[in-house]
Amino acid sequence: MGDIKAQIKGFRIGGKIRALRQQKRLTLQELSQLTTLSKPLLSQIENEQVVPPLATLLKIAKGLNVGIHFFFEDEGNRQNYVLTKREDVREVDSVPRPIVNDVSRPYLYHSLAQGLRHKHMEPFLVEFEKREWDDKLFFKHEGDEEFLYVTEGELEFHYAEEIIQLRSGDSIYYDSSRPHGMVAAGQDKARAVAVLYTKE
Secondary structure, eight states, rough: OSSSEEETTTTTEEEEEEEHHHHHOOOOOOOOHHHTHHHHHHHHHHSSSOOOOOHHHHHHHHTTTOOOOGGGGGGTOOOOOOOOOOSSSSSOTTTTEEEEEEEEEEEEEEESSTBBBBEEEEEEEEEEBBBBOOOGGGGOTEEEEEEEEEEEEEEEEETTTTEEEEEEEEEEEEEETTTTEEOSSSSEEEEEEEEEEEEE
């Protein structure tokens, strides 16, 4: 994401969404109906004004009938692996946080397999803000699985009716078709590696 809105290491998510939507001859209104996301939010995402949270990106991917990896791959990439060095993962505090369900998302994310094609998993480094839990932060996406490994700080993980405390070194693998969400629970921000597997 770096210092350019909605750009992840040269990949404009909004531009990819618009191009694919137009290729499929869908209006913003039709995509809104397919994803249950508002037309203004979709417009902001396409115009690079908002970086969509992962759950929102998953809804858009399903609405456009592609895997979430579509937004992070490079068609010209013929490599068999992608190496992400720690200096390639920049701070993204300058990126505006998207507002979904009337609340701002409590996290930012960096793709850890940028550009690689034909992936079945999508790994991210996710940074969570310290904030109070709000049930509007719940998300679910049918048919997907997720794995989360906390690398720094503490997380309060909400899974349906359960609240699970996760500390650095803890991990959780879960069915993401059930309502879930998380916020940093310690004194500072928290970081985790999240891997999404989308069944297509």
